[in-house]
Amino acid sequence: MSKSKPVLTSSLGKKLIMSLTGLFLCTFLIVHLIGNLQLFKDDAGYAFNNYAYFMTHFTPIKVVSYLLYLSIIVHAVYALILTTKNKAARPVGYNQYDGKANSAWNSRNMGILGTVLLVFIVTHMQNFWYQYKFGSTPYVEYHTELATGNQEIISLDEIPNDYIGYQSLNDGTIETVKSKDLYRQVAVAFKNPLLVGLYLLGMAALAFHLIHGFQSAFQTIGFNHKRYVGIIKWIGIWVFGILIPIAFAAMPLYFYFVK
Amino acid sequence: MSGHMNLTLKVWRQKNINDKGQFVTYQAKDIADDMSFLEMLDVVNEDITRKGEDPIYFDHDCREGICGMCSLVINGRPHGPKYGITTCQLHMRSFHDGQTIVIEPWRAAAFPVLKDLAVDRTSFDRIQQAGGYVNINTGGVPDANTIPIPKRVADEAFESATCIGCGACVAACKNASAMLFVSAKISQFALLPQGQTERYERAQAMVDQMDAEGFGNCTNTGACEAECPKGIKLTNIARMNREYFTAKFFRQEDIHA
Amino acid sequence: MLDSKVPAGPLAEKWSKHKFDMKLVNPANKRKFTIIVVGTGLAGASAAASLAELGYNVKTFCYQDSPRRAHSIAAQGGINAAKNYQNDGDSVFRLFYDTIKGGDYRAREANVYRLAEVSVNIIDQCVAQGVPFAREYGGLLDNRSFGGAQVSRTFYARGQTGQQLLLGAYSALNRQIQKGKVKSYTRHEMLDLVKIDGEARGIITRDMVTGKIESHEGHAVLLCTGGYGNVFFLSTNAMGCNVTAAWRAHKRGAYFANPCYTQIHPTCIPVTGDHQSKLTLMSESLRNDGRVWVPKTIELAEKLRKGEIKPKDIKEDDRDYFLERKYPSFGNLVPRDVASRNAKEMVDEGRGVGKTGVAVFLDFAEAINRLGKDVVEAKYGNLFDMYYQITDENPYEQPMRIYPAVHYTMGGVWVDYNLMTTVPGLYCLGEANFSDHGANRLGASALMQGLSDGYFVIPYTVGDYLAKIGNFKPVDKNHxxxxxxxxxxxxxxxxxxxxxxxxxxxxxxxxxxxxxxxxxxxxxxxxxxxxxxxxxxxxxxxxxxxxxxxxxxxxxxxxxxxxxxxxxxxxxxxxxxxxxxxxxxxxxxxxxxxxxxxxxxxxxxxxxxxYVAAWEYKGDNQPEVLHKEELVFENVKLTQRSYK
Incomplete structure (x- = not known):
């Protein structure tokens, strides 16, 4: 058996990497969505900003997030490698190719959908992640009277010079939270119709990518059992193909139209 | 009597493996709808021959859908517009008068065009040679009823074994992947007790050979399953993947020699 | 008088005794011999694989693009074997007897007995290769009665038995190709036989891709090239099936035996017009439940042909179930030749059906009523689909139209008990030879013969020849x-x-x-x-x-x-x-x-x-000379067949 090629150089090995990184990214989407739902809270971003701080500073989460970035890169790089090989497998194409007769459009265009997603992810990270970590974000202070729950909010367009990082102080009567205001960053960004458009496009691409991708990942790792294949396809379509992209898409729309 | 029609054919003509090739247009006149597609080509070829020109070369043999020799991508579909049949089982009643039909060979790096519509599919043979068998010699085998095989398992193995090796899966796949073909044979032996001895070596050897031949990678579009004249299922590919990964991750270390 | 070299002794012991008497080639010497196998169907692939396993070097040739495409693949019904798994009274002798009788006492007793004898090994071999035969719920092999046999001895793999058996032999062949013991030449056509000092020592082939004319040398040549049914242009054979290899060998001295014995299969889909390129057979298992009929009168038949009435408009009383009428005990299950001839008779009388009038009905209405559509579908679904595909008529709703077509040729190159032709070193196996089916072949026996010759006969008999020539030197390519x-x-x-x-x-x-x-x-x-x-x-x-x-x-x-x-x-x-x-x-x-x-x-x-009529070629435009091999029947009594 030792004669056989190493697993990762084989076609199936490369597909396995696509599958596992893809499924990992899918699980991330759920976490990301649950967190981002805080955007819909009408609390001037109190919960969301706290969440944003937690996500960027809690060590285990940080480790996972680096894994996540790596997964995105690996998923994209292997997609490129596989696509190149696939193109080479048919050097002369057909004059006529009736793909719709035998397969779904999205399944044949995972590369295009993935490219759209990659553009989206880069833009998305530049808009928020990069700005939040290294760029300029607005600043916010929440002063909450613990007895009454009354809250005073001080919003500044720029971060004050004495800001030494996120602080949550509690003197027994008032809780003071000083934070970068990612919430307002989001709210401002989603007033830009072009950006909203891009996000909607990104989510549409996500939907079609995952309707095929989720169940495809299971097929690739060899899990195609007739008892479970139905539920996997159902989750792929309804959870990852419809529910999650719609929920994400609702965020820019919410800020554009409601806020 | 049955209906007759006139058709325009755009056929890929290529003198030999080194020729660049191009489409040539032919008129097929007075075609009966109960002709098979290949009989229609016979008629066109007889016309071409009478004109002293080189007839269109296409592979065909049994003409009853079992030998797997016939091929042809017809209007963008391997084995033509109907599902579950080979080109030789396609009848002209599936077309209409005045229609233009584009006829191309299978397109894949691993299936070079030999002439016109005929391609070289020996890559499929080489994959089978890599491990598509049980390692037993003639004679000296146990009685056929020694090992009972549950009917459902035998039936499933049969379903996988009905592959005719035509290559429509490769032709249909946007990636020119041969995984349906390879997985059908791996499945047959993975299911049957007779195939167990070299089960995991077989999966590795056949996948390696498939890669070496230059076939593309499956992206699970399902085009192969849809176009397969014998209805070989995608579950075979999942089974192949399972066999391969099991071999690689869990079985290889069992033997320490 | 031709010498069939049948060994002496009691019928049941001939083959065992002969196997012992034959000379063996030392294992170390086997690799010094090269054997050429032409054709890669059941006989060719099984012979090539088995010989390579023994250690001989083998070269295989086929005109198709892969050995897997040989026309054995199209056999539908099944393969006989005297396993008696069903406990219904089958035995080697009964299979032998049925085959001799079915062949109308024109086959060689010893060959047929050997065929029946090794039939049981074939099934074991195929199962061990992973051939997915049909099974019962208990997991054991299923059998069916086929072609009018009184016992259930036919093993099958749905309607694709030939395919599964061939793929089994092909897999064994592939294993030897991988090991380097077999060199496979595809898209190669044998165009002549090369004889040195009167013995077969090679062949001339044409590479069908490049046109190159090549010489291949070997110590023995095996023709496994199938039948010559395509002489009729329309037949159930594949388009490429041809007699060329066998015929060129004939012209080099191999006698051709009983060429007139052709089998016309009754259940084929009728011809539709001049463009027709081949005929499609439907398994004769259809006759187990289908009833064959034509209208009683020519007038009704004419109305049917013109499309004025439909088959179901014809009342029960106006139908002539001619096989049931003429052969009450066998009914629709009479042998192939009888069923075919009677269909022709009906058509000649003007009672044929279909647009062309050259067909009879095979009706499943009664079976559907009796068994239900589901049962009929489970049994014959794939055949019904095939019929529908080709004719655009739904056999669940209207009777099938069938007509006989050339299907198999019992005649072929004359061989002795060792399967050697009249040219020393030249062997002939499977349908290409004449040996086992006499004047008529039983259903499900062709697959049996191909595999018996390839797996279990030729490995012994070729060894005997090679041991006797005893010359380990390679054949002189420059001769x-x-x-x-x-x-x-x-x-x-x-x-x-x-x-x-x-x-x-x-x-x-x-x-x-x-x-x-x-x-x-x-x-x-x-x-x-x-x-x-x-x-x-x-x-x-x-x-x-x-x-x-x-x-x-x-x-x-x-x-x-x-x-x-x-x-x-x-x-x-x-x-x-x-x-x-x-x-x-x-x-x-x-x-x-x-x-x-x-x-x-x-x-x-x-x-x-x-007697067997074996013809010797005497030169272009010269009449061929008849040689007779007397057939001696020591174990069966010759009777006239009767299916009344």
Missing amino acids: PAFEETRKEVENKINQLLALKGSKTVDDIHKKLGHIMWEYCGMARTAEGLTKAKGLIQDLRKEFWSDACVLGENEEMNMSLEKAGRVADFLELGELMVDDALNRNESCGGHFRLESQTEEGEAKRDDENYT
Whole structure:
């Protein structure tokens, strides 16, 4: 058996990497969505900003997030490698190719959908992640009277010079939270119709990518059992193909139209 | 009597493996709808021959859908517009008068065009040679009823074994992947007790050979399953993947020699 | 008188004794021998794999692009074996007896007994290879009764038994190719046999892709090239099936035996028009539940043909279930030749159905009522689908139309008990030889014979020959015989390429087919056969003067491939007619109108024709010389077949 090629150089090995990184990214989407739902809270971003701080500073989460970035890169790089090989497998194409007769459009265009997603992810990270970590974000202070729950909010367009990082102080009567205001960053960004458009496009691409991708990942790792294949396809379509992209898409729309 | 029609054919003509090739247009006149597609080509070829020109070369043999020799991508579909049949089982009643039909060979790096519509599919043979068998010699085998095989398992193995090796899966796949073909044979032996001895070596050897031949990678579009004249299922590919990964991750270390 | 080399001794011990008596080749010496196997169907693939396993070097040749595509793959019904798994009284002797009787006492007892004897090993071998035979719920192998057999001894894999068996043999072959013991040449056609000092030592082939004429040398040559049914143009054979390899061997000295024995299969889909390129067989298992009928009157038949009425408009009383009427005990399950001939009779009387009037009905209405549509679908679904696909008629709703078609050729190259032809070192296996089926083949016996020859007979008998020649030196590639034969092949190709007449090769082939079907088909007369002989001779002249062969040799040349094959069919056709003319009796698939009982049934003439007619080629345009092998029956009593 030792004669056989190493697993990762084989076609199936490369597909396995696509599958596992893809499924990992899918699980991330759920976490990301649950967190981002805080955007819909009408609390001037109190919960969301706290969440944003937690996500960027809690060590285990940080480790996972680096894994996540790596997964995105690996998923994209292997997609490129596989696509190149696939193109080479048919050097002369057909004059006529009736793909719709035998397969779904999205399944044949995972590369295009993935490219759209990659553009989206880069833009998305530049808009928020990069700005939040290294760029300029607005600043916010929440002063909450613990007895009454009354809250005073001080919003500044720029971060004050004495800001030494996120602080949550509690003197027994008032809780003071000083934070970068990612919430307002989001709210401002989603007033830009072009950006909203891009996000909607990104989510549409996500939907079609995952309707095929989720169940495809299971097929690739060899899990195609007739008892479970139905539920996997159902989750792929309804959870990852419809529910999650719609929920994400609702965020820019919410800020554009409601806020 | 049955209906007759006139058709325009755009056929890929290529003198030999080194020729660049191009489409040539032919008129097929007075075609009966109960002709098979290949009989229609016979008629066109007889016309071409009478004109002293080189007839269109296409592979065909049994003409009853079992030998797997016939091929042809017809209007963008391997084995033509109907599902579950080979080109030789396609009848002209599936077309209409005045229609233009584009006829191309299978397109894949691993299936070079030999002439016109005929391609070289020996890559499929080489994959089978890599491990598509049980390692037993003639004679000296146990009685056929020694090992009972549950009917459902035998039936499933049969379903996988009905592959005719035509290559429509490769032709249909946007990636020119041969995984349906390879997985059908791996499945047959993975299911049957007779195939167990070299089960995991077989999966590795056949996948390696498939890669070496230059076939593309499956992206699970399902085009192969849809176009397969014998209805070989995608579950075979999942089974192949399972066999391969099991071999690689869990079985290889069992033997320490 | 031909010597069949049948060993002496009691029937049941002949093969065992012979196996012991045969010489063996030392294991270390086997690799010094090369064996050429032409054709990769059941016989060829199984022989090549088995011989390579023993250690011989093997070269295989097939005209298809892969060994897996040989026409054995199309066999539907099943394979017989005397396993007696069903406890219904089967035995080796019963299978032997049925085969001899089915062959109308025109087969060699010892060969048939050996066939029945090794049949049980075939099933074991195939199962061990992973052939997915049909099974019962208990997990054991299922059997069915087939072709009118009184016991259930047929093993099957749905309607694709031939495919599964061939893929099994192909897998064994692949294993040897991988090991380097077999070199496989695909898209190669054998065009001649090379003899050195009277023994077969090689072949000349044409690479069908490059046109290269190649010489291949070997210590023995095995012809496993199938039958010659395509002499009729329309048959259930694959388009490429041809007699060329066998015929060229015949012209090099191999006698050709019983060429007139052709099997016409009753359940085929009828011809629709001149464009028809081949006929499609439907498994004869259909006759287990289908009822064959035509309208009682010509008037009703005419109305049907014109489409004025539909089959279901014909009342039960107006239907003639002619097989049930004439053969009450066997009914629709009479042997193939009887069913075929009766269908032809109905059509000749003007009671045929379908637009062309050349068909009879096979009706499942009664079966659907009795068993339910689901059961019928489970049993025959794939056949019904196939019928629907081809005819666009739904057999669940209206009766199928069927008509006989040429299906199998029992005749072929004469071989002795060792499967050796009259050319030493040249063997012939499977359908290509004449040996085991006599004048008529039982259903599910062809697969059995191909595999028996390949897996279990030839590995022993070739060894005996090689041990006796005892010459471990490689065959001399530079022997002038190779060059001479190659030249002859090239000359023939050039002759063909020089033909620039007005008829296409198919035109000629179709004409030949018509002649053969008309005069040498289901019923033959001396007058018709004599006429046919003249017609074929004229046609041959027409071919060599007015056929048109295009292109050049150094390319893939369909026109040239066909021309070479048709040229040989033209010669074979004449021999078939001669043989049919010589055999003035009705037996098996050969029905002479001059020789029938008062009831119109076949009448055998055991006194004068209990022999194998083996024909020796004597040169172009010379009459072939008849040699007789007397058939001696020590273990069965000759009886007239009766299916009343």
